[in-house]
Amino acid sequence: MSGRLKKRMGENRKMLLEEYLETKKRIVDRALEEYLPKKDGFSSEISESMRYTLFAGGKRIRPVLCMASAEAVGGSADSVLPVACAIEMIHTYSLIHDDLPSMDNDDYRRGKPSNHKVFGEGVAVLAGDALLTEAFCLMSRGTPEVSSKKTLAVLHEISTAAGFRGMIGGQVADLKAEGEKVDMEMVNYIHTHKTEMLITVSVRAGALIAGAGEDDLNALSEYGKKTGLAFQIADDILDIESSREVLGKDVGSDEGLGKATYPALIGLEESKDRTRKLVEDALSNISRFDEKAEPLRMIARFIAERKS
Numbered sequence: 518m519s520g521r522l523k524k525r526m527g528e529n530r531k532m533l534l535e536e537y538l539e540t541k542k543r544i545v546d547r548a549l550e551e552y553l554p555k556k557d558g559f560s561s562e563i564s565e566s567m568r569y570t571l572f573a574g575g576k577r578i579r580p581v582l583c584m585a586s587a588e589a590v591g592g593s594a595d596s597v598l599p600v601a602c603a604i605e606m607i608h609t610y611s612l613i614h615d616d617l618p619s620m621d622n623d624d625y626r627r628g629k630p631s632n633h634k635v636f637g638e639g640v641a642v643l644a645g646d647a648l649l650t651e652a653f654c655l656m657s658r659g660t661p662e663v664s665s666k667k668t669l670a671v672l673h674e675i676s677t678a679a680g681f682r683g684m685i686g687g688q689v690a691d692l693k694a695e696g697e698k699v700d701m702e703m704v705n706y707i708h709t710h711k712t713e714m715l716i717t718v719s720v721r722a723g724a725l726i727a728g729a730g731e732d733d734l735n736a737l738s739e740y741g742k743k744t745g746l747a748f749q750i751a752d753d754i755l756d757i758e759s760s761r762e763v764l765g766k767d768v769g770s771d772e773g774l775g776k777a778t779y780p781a782l783i784g785l786e787e788s789k790d791r792t793r794k795l796v797e798d799a800l801s802n803i804s805r806f807d808e809k810a811e812p813l814r815m816i817a818r819f820i821a822e823r824k825s
């Protein structure tokens with residue numbers, strides 16, 4: 518294939534992905550607007566604080582993955598919308614808490630001052646708590662098309678991925694490892710628990726609700742694990758190579774805090790190679806799927822190349 522043709526294909530793919538992400542992001546934003554409690558009376562400040570970070574311009578990668586996964590197995594994106602939005606609420610809660618002075622102490626998030634910088638620490642903690650509980654409230658409501666058994670199974674998987682067996686466990690290990698000498702096993706534990714598990718469960722939840730068979734589900738889980746880990750390594754790299762203007766959050770904080778990251782352990786170039794290899798593996802994990810899985814393929818490639 519000529520260099521020009523390759524470049525054209527790359528550009529086309531980029532345009533298709535941007536279009537796909539934009540369309541799905543709009544659907545998620547509209548649904549979140551509908552699901553979120555409206556501000557009223559005494560609870561107006563907490564509602565404002567929840568909305569502030571939720572609508573601050575996140576990429577919506579997790580809900581989009583959830584919808585793309587449902588579509589890959591022949592389901593509809595609409596049927597997974599409440600769960601996709603609930604996962605985004607859980608993710609947003611984790612960002613609000615992660616920025617607190619007692620955690621990573623970051624002043625910027627999604628291009629704006631962090632939640633606690635605007636609303637104060639007390640309200641920021643409560644906004645995170647409220648988003649987390651609201652996520653489970655939304656999912657437990659269920660929808661007429663999805664059986665209660667399936668809803669319960671999805672709830673179980675998401676609470677496992679978000680709780681101390683997953684994201685919280687990873688965050689604790691991350692805090693404990695600050696400034697310590699860590700090995701690859703520890704970094705992998707942190708990355709897997711802190712980031713990968715919520716991404717994998719986003720993919721699994723979409724497929725489960727859409728009625729995926731066991732083989733498809735296993736293939737998608739492997740895809741989720743590879744992309745999830747690649748996503749966090751890319752995040753480590755961006756913390757070194759990007760800027761606050763592009764990323765919308767402070768950069769260089771990993772090194773400042775002595776965080777356990779891939780670049781700290783194996784260097785930037787090797788970290789980039791690992792990311793690319795993980796994405797290749799993720800793509801081969803879903804090679805059994807037809808063109809309905811194309812958005813999942815584009816998202817995996819985007820994860821390795823992302824600039825924000």
Ligand code: GRG
Pocket residue numbers: 574575576577578608611612614615620627684685688711712748749752825
């Ligand atoms: C319970 C007090 C308390 C704290 C919990 C769970 C937790 C704090 C923090 C989770 C750890 C965390 C924030 C991991 C980082 C994952 C990550 C790469 C976040 C960035 O995700 P993007 O790039 O962000 O998808 P946007 O803004 O685009 O949504």
